[in-house]
Amino acid sequence: MDYRDTPEEAAFRATLRGWLTENIPAGWDKVEDPEAAARLRRSWHRTLYQAGYVGMSWPVEYGGRGLSATYDAILNEEAGNLNAPPLPSVGYLGRAIFTYGSEEQKQQFLPSLLSGEVQWCQGFSEPEAGSDLASLRTTAKLDGDHYVVNGQKMWTSGGQYADWCMLLARTDPEVPKHKGISCFLVSMSEPGVTVRPIVIASGEAETCEVFWDEVRVPVAQRLGEPGEGWRIAMTTVAYERGPADIGFIATYRRTLAKVERMAAERGLLDRPETRKQLARAYVRGEVLRLNCVEQLAARVSGQQPGPEGSVAKLLWADAEQSLQHLAMDILGADELTGVESGWLSSYFTSRPVSVYGGSAQIQKNIIARMLGLPR
Template sequence: MTDEIAEFRARLRAWLDTNVITPEPDEPHALFLKRWHQTLFEGGWVGLSWPREYGGQGLGNIYDVVLNEEVGEYGAPDAPRIGYLGRALLQWGTEEQRERYLPGLLSGADYWCQGFSEPNAGSDLAGIAARAVLDGDTYRITGQKVWTTYGDYADYCLLLARTGPADGRHKGISAFIVPLRSPGVEVRPIRAITDESEFSEIFLDEVEVPAGNRVGAEGDGWGIAMMTVAYERGAADVGYLSKFGATLHELRGELARRRPGDPLVRRELGRVEVLYRVLSQHVGRRLGERDDSDAPPGPEMSVDKLLMTEVDQALHEAAVKLLGPAALLGETTSPWLRRYLYSRAASIYGGSEQIQLNILAQRVLGLPR
């Protein structure tokens, strides 16, 4: 196994030498990442641990960690982050849904987004109000989603809507594959503090969705959502391990040019590097365990999310602290200030830091409420 992984690493590094792409002038980040996803897929590096019948390679989960590590160390763009939505389809979708949707999701031909949060349902996701009403063999979906990452670029949305009574909480929720080009869908990008529009509001007005696009049975939406967010909290599942590795790589380079030999820089970089290595080891062990068990990830993934947040925020705090005014005035090669601001969102998306602590206290440690 060790030899096979070493050979895999060497092959990947050689491939990166000739295939890493850079953004075109004015290319939106989401479209650049899509192009990179497709390039990686064509090279045979996406879906390493996915079943072969849906376009994957049937390798162990540990290969996803290795991919993340190598892509990050190389300083290449992030490994694809969208597979966590596909995991829900893999586990809950019908054979027809898997065959129809998974290949495009894996190859990067189709962009997907996650339509869970609403204006009054974020941490309290069981409070969602979007409704899906069955009429013959079609659902009509009406409601509003918010903070939907890449909603304005997505082809499909894995969307939660209520099929049961309005006060049914967790029990009355179902999950749907909603094609976002459908009549009745309006996507409005939201401009964030980073000056980018990573996420959007999505308004749905009597949007017709075939009953065959419901994932799982009516009422399965809560289980599907919980499984999806558990995968989303994994640093290799969303490509963030590679992102942090690449950030560290870039920061080392920038500081070597600006503050060569500075002991304060060495100390701070050492500190964040240790945090990154702890995360990487933890994720490696976690995914190794996944190879030995058929059970999908659960509430324990909140540990991964907290570690991921810590690394993200420590890295970017170190960057603005060590680069000082150069980072704030945009004189650096990378927009560190924008990246620092985005890192503040790490303790919110995928479930806030406080919610992760609640999950660990109640569902992992069994502490009283």
């Protein structure tokens, strides 16, 4: 495959780059107040939507532009290169709704999801069902024309700001665990929903635990058929990665350049070990980039994302954690004494990358099955 832009893609990239240069909010990455940061994310979402840059690869009938995933990748790359605020993550949730939802659900939920008017979170993981998601214990029992939900979800990113939640709950305890799960679209304002932010090692409360106590959910808000939750979850997770990783690579390269400059300022580039670590960081980034463009090529050719996304997850975690570790090695005590700031928080933020979204051990098991290795 030729990875160079077509004339149409090159023209789109040039227009987009100019638009981003004019519209990226100044000082967005210096905002420390969580509430202000949440407002900025919503405003940025609306700005992108109004310019036509949200959901570009969605079908036209659901508010998209019907473009290939390449255009989403270009957006992510340019946004990463220009240090734009994080792009709204609507693609994977939208994919689940317009793949499994009823026409009424599509009309109700997709327009506001795309525009950013309504914010969503993902109620999948639980205290004892993270990577082993099929072991979840939150229940949804049918009671007339409602389901009654009880349980707890953990590591719900952005739950304190979300209006709605895509929730997995067990509806049939008598069948094998993968087959007894259903998916629901639930308002976070329903009585019985309690959200408690969790402060992680970086000092930020970017994730939450959510308690569900006798929460009544209309049958009409079940997504798909009863017992189809696992299949819906796998579709959601599969589309969670892909073009967005291109943006991570651009951010990774910027960070690597900063780390190299810090090493130069401290006279460390003559040290063989430092040069070796920087070279390895560059190679890790290139390996991840090539893996991402391979997946993007498959997506553009019409292939559905599959378990090979586990390879990208492992490469991403290794690259990010290694780079942040290298930054701390180069900084030494400067981060703690105030000569430099922000790097310790970034280091702590990188540590759970190999756990959330499926731990490294789970990803390796998936890859082993792909290769036909013995269990």
